[in-house]
Amino acid sequence: CLMVAAVIAACSTQSATRVNVAAAADLRYALDEIISIAAARNPSVDYAVTYGSSGQFLQQIDNGAPFDIYLSADVTYPQQLIARGKASDPFVYAVGRLVLWVPEGSPIDPAQGLAALSQAQRIAIANPEHAPYGQAAVAALRAEGIYDSVAPRLVLGENVAQAAEFVASGNADAGIVAMSLVLSDPLRDVGTWWEIPAQLFPPLVQGGALITDTPGTRELRDVITSPEGIEILARYGFTLPEE
Amino acid sequence: MDWPSVRLSLELAALTTLILLAIGIPLAAWLAYTRARWATAVEAVVALPLVLPPTVLGYYLLVAMGVQSPLGRWWTEITGAPLAFSFTGLLIASVLYSLPFAVQPLLASFAGVDGRLLEASSVLGRRWPTTIARVVLPLSKPGLATAAVLTFAHTIGEFGVVLMVGGNIPGVTRTISIDIYDDVQAFDYAAAGRTSLVLLAFSLVVLVAVYSLRRQRTRAWSL
Amino acid sequence: MDWPSVRLSLELAALTTLILLAIGIPLAAWLAYTRARWATAVEAVVALPLVLPPTVLGYYLLVAMGVQSPLGRWWTEITGAPLAFSFTGLLIASVLYSLPFAVQPLLASFAGVDGRLLEASSVLGRRWPTTIARVVLPLSKPGLATAAVLTFAHTIGEFGVVLMVGGNIPGVTRTISIDIYDDVQAFDYAAAGRTSLVLLAFSLVVLVAVYSLRRQRTRAWSL
Amino acid sequence: MVTVSAQADSVGHLKADVRRHGIAADITLPLTAGRVTVLFGPSGAGKSTVLRTIAGLAHTEGGRVEWSSGLDQTPEVWDDGRRRRWHPRTRRVGLLFQDHALFPHMSVTANVGYGLIGVSGDERSRRVHEALLATQADSLAQRSRADSLSGGEAQRVALARALAPSPRLLLLDEPLSALDAPTRRRLGSELRDILVSLQMPTVLVTHDRAEALSMGDDAIILIDGRVRQHGRAAEVFDRPADADVAGVVGVETALPAIVQQSQHGLAVVQLGRHLLTGVPDRDCRVGQSVIVCIRSEDVSLEVGGPRSGTSLRNHLDAKVMSVRDEGALVRVELDVGVPLASTITRTAAGELGLVPGLPVTAVVKSTSVHLIVR
């Protein structure tokens, strides 16, 4: 019993200095800047970020994963956790943007919009069954009325990053991916893009929640929802969350 | 159940197993019986695909098959269709990735065959393909079964490489394992559980059948 | 290079291999030499984890180890820390998932050991653990090497189960394979390539060493 | 079938009723310390199967294997012929495998010491060394892998391995077959002494009549999976119970004939154009049919016209058909109306100047003509 108490004590001292962040993969570049701000404001906290699939994080947190703050690519996931008493303080921090992306040297001109996809042989999107960007891409294609004609030519990535990989490696000649990806350092020069108008798909609102309520998690939430954070996110291809 | 995926998976696994036995048997025989020093290096290289995470291996394969690589261009020229996101591409990837699962058990089994029988075969004037076919293989049934089972099961269950190289195209490259994975990702646990159960039950039947074949020797006495 | 991940991977792979040899040897021996009918079913069950996609298997393991499951709760009560997302949890998952890679080659090798030697050992009054240790294992070196190599390499390369059960927590459950996977997902191909190369080179050295040990017999004559 | 069955005496007995793919051999042996029972029979008769069943490596389908250590203790039922059997390990017998089955990866000393359970250190090396000495394999003690041994070397090491743990019963499957004659002779007689001094009852399979007679106290003749005769070794080899056994124990001539006269324990039969006096194995009447058994080495040859036979010596005029050098002996096929074989020394053959076609007289003592009454 004493030993158990000691272990718990050890854990709690650790979480006092360390904050495990579960972040949606599309935040990979933007979040580094935001974290450095939060860390500067709160030097006793050590932020450790894990990027991954929001859905997988949901499953893991549900089963006791030691994450302290959850930055999802979706608003419903944090709410599910809150409904089950696993999280608190939901917040919305960004809205994702969708682009049509073609690799450099492709005959397809993205400026023509989604219609240009009629010339593409392979179109990469994230899997619409579980990836929000995939669902958005399908919605946009439907809105333009070309979904049925392009459906046989779709290749599905496990997530939006993999869809981008299909395009970047030249195996797909077009892709519908997150703007945050095509603006990232490694992919900036790989292709050209055209933003798909936001009205063609339901908004990709990204929300989060605190799993543990500590100064460190609150600090990060505050930074990410502050004007400063929103400005950083905007640079990385996110729009402001509409209040 | 997504039957096209099931069919695809079975086809892929069966073809991969066949191809890997066809490649693996001579390769393992060579590795088991050669005296060349560098065979050890070859043996190690065969096991290397295992060390890379499937998705990463898949990524490299994707690049190798892509239009930017000579292989990819050559293939597209010859066949008129790109290798990536095709069943053939999937097959190549599966074969590469499962190579150690076929070669290693075969090799271990071959190495255990009584050397005097190989000697007898040679003195009786037989070339090594005959020796392998008529002496080594029949005496390596457990290893053969292991190689086939590991390859087959692993190909059924694999999804990292397949997802990367195949692009999850329904009916073309969406295998049953991707299907289950998608269900879990979409929180459709009921569907995932159902499919898994069917997959497990089917595999159990296949495995029991394979193993029964192998367990033909009735030993009068056990340890 | 992310050295904590490298260390974690090596620890995990080494421990998994050790545990699996410790479990696999008696299990494979039992499977190889029992006359029980239902051993065939056990054998098939051992191979089943392979059939499920790693992430899906990982999901089921996660649920089994999670705070909502009796096992998870019991473990948390006993040790004060949850099983999932811990190194122990990762180890258990790896052991389960790699079980067939250890048991199958051992089994195939054991089945190939000359039955008369087992008979001799029994008549000389030895119990089966002694027979396994002193007769079967030394004569199954190739199978033992295969089991160790497949288990080790596969644990190094595995990331589906590890990602699900471990949660990719830096320094605790982030293995080198997840690290490479992350790099690829982040389009940092240079880093992924670098890490992969180091991993491959290291593995090559280990594998060549293991295989050289096994290739000790110099045969006067080859096929 | 003539069976000199074991007296179920205080020394205990082993009962092995072995039934397995066509074999049905029922054997009971007294477990007298140091007594050697020879199991003799043609290739494929089931000798190895009997040994393996006693050791527990094969099972009897029906039948029974039972070990009784004497007096009124309940016997150990090693195999009840159905499903209940003792594990080979628990029977504590020693078995020399016909194909040796040495552990190929172990050194010679590790092989020999393998069965020495709970014996270590000096005691262990001493017993290993003793066993190797006993089997004249001490020069091989340094060998680090048993698979580098020659056939005969392996056989001696395997013998040492079987002896070393001092089993309750020793089963030797052709222990000397791969050895050269001088080694075999030396080892054979030493082995006999060792078995007596270690007091181990032994069952010995051999194909060699000389070995059977010099090493065996009792002999069991196994033909086609059946015990056809069981008795004292000298008895069995001298007085085979029937024509089959006669052939197996090396009685070259075994011919049917009819009793012409019978008195004083002797009988006269017609063989070819000769009347022959012999000893019937039991009372017989005139007109009864018998099998005439004559061992070739009991037939000596003389040159010159036939002398008239006495009741003690039969003289048969014969013609030499063929002469075959067999080392110490020369084998001569004769025609005395029926074929008859003779084995004589080379010296004798040289003196007689035997060539095919030569007329000779074959001489057989009546006591060497063994008549099996049918």
Next chain:
Amino acid sequence: MVTVSAQADSVGHLKADVRRHGIAADITLPLTAGRVTVLFGPSGAGKSTVLRTIAGLAHTEGGRVEWSSGLDQTPEVWDDGRRRRWHPRTRRVGLLFQDHALFPHMSVTANVGYGLIGVSGDERSRRVHEALLATQADSLAQRSRADSLSGGEAQRVALARALAPSPRLLLLDEPLSALDAPTRRRLGSELRDILVSLQMPTVLVTHDRAEALSMGDDAIILIDGRVRQHGRAAEVFDRPADADVAGVVGVETALPAIVQQSQHGLAVVQLGRHLLTGVPDRDCRVGQSVIVCIRSEDVSLEVGGPRSGTSLRNHLDAKVMSVRDEGALVRVELDVGVPLASTITRTAAGELGLVPGLPVTAVVKSTSVHLIVR
């Protein structure tokens, strides 16, 4: 070393200079069709190693294996002792392995037919059947797995397998050791005829002197890895070149002595308290030391006082030390001042009433006393 070397004649020859872990055996055989060369020697002498090196399964380290098919064709260098060697497959020799090495999973007929390359259908079954008939294993043709065969059965099937492809050279490693005496005798003489009719030159390893003499034309004595004598079989077994060979070929008595007299190709030596006349293997002078070789079966026994010896027969008064039953023969150890062994027939032993301590006269013809001049 006395070597009746092969005449390098038109029939070609096989030259095998085998060097390998301590063995250094240089053998040259004429490849006369049907000629059988016996390789004889104690266990561990290197007989199997020589055969395996000829077949290509072991390599000679230094040395050379060369096959010359006769006349002036260039010989095939099968193994140059360094790195260049022919694969066993290409040598087209037949080898019967000492431990049989049958394919355990194949049927008996599949085993026998294994070496029949490019032969199929009726021709194949015919040749398989012929080979099985020749080795008296035709009753086993139905067996579906070779690992169910008994030791002797396996040996016959392995022999059939080696014979079936009609190899250019047949190497038989103890082909009859696992067989019972009647089968061995029958198969031995049939095998001899078959080898002659198939015209295969053959090298035969055996431990059995009778087999060596009845089957071998030539004999090579191998001791400790060295060829110690090579010549016609009868010659080698009768006139061993030295004491070691004498021991190996079964000359039980081999004692040192000094020549006392020498004339007309005969010499007199002192043996114990007796003067003994014998035949020296080459010219000798008085005072030279020789080894006296007497084969036990050349020593006959008489009861009664010693008669004076002639130059043709030596009579030695002796005392019986021990009598040992060896089946057809009885082995008697004598004391004639030095130990002397005698092997006589059981008949003779019975007539003489031999018991230990009995004074007897040992009779040895002068021509049977072989003197090896040192």
